[in-house]
Amino acid sequence: MTLYVDVARLKAVWTQTTIPVVMRLGIGRPLSVRLPFAEGNGEWLKMGRRRDPKWNSNDRFWELPKAWLNTIVDRSLDRYGSVYVIQPYQEQEKCSPACMNAQGHECQCSCMGANHGAGNDGSWFEVSDAFACRWNEYTIACRLMKRLRALPGEA
Incomplete structure (x- = not known):
């Protein structure tokens, strides 16, 4: 798997301290989670489960089982209102043989002419x-997710 990363953006997101960050980097690797500092973050992350989150004191983040991804994102949205999710993805390109084999310059395909006549x-x-269609190399996606609805008692 080849990864292309905007290192500066990823570092800025990872090192900020106001919005939780959940990072999933691939098969067999645990989630890396950073939360705004609060007493009891470890218990909050544990979610009443038997397994304890592991604190990485050198790099200052929590490690959680990958299977907890959906739950931790949902709980972060409920608690903080937003969460960054960083994970690998492959972009899919779409075109048509008629476009790729075209002779003229007019293109009405979703590739917007990038593959026209090639x-x-x-x-x-x-x-x-x-x-x-074809799949491109892996890259890292970083998106900010926000809670769409207010919780009871919020404006």
């Missing part, structure tokens, strides 16, 4: 005469 170099999976 042919198929073997990296495209042609599903039909009207649709082809």
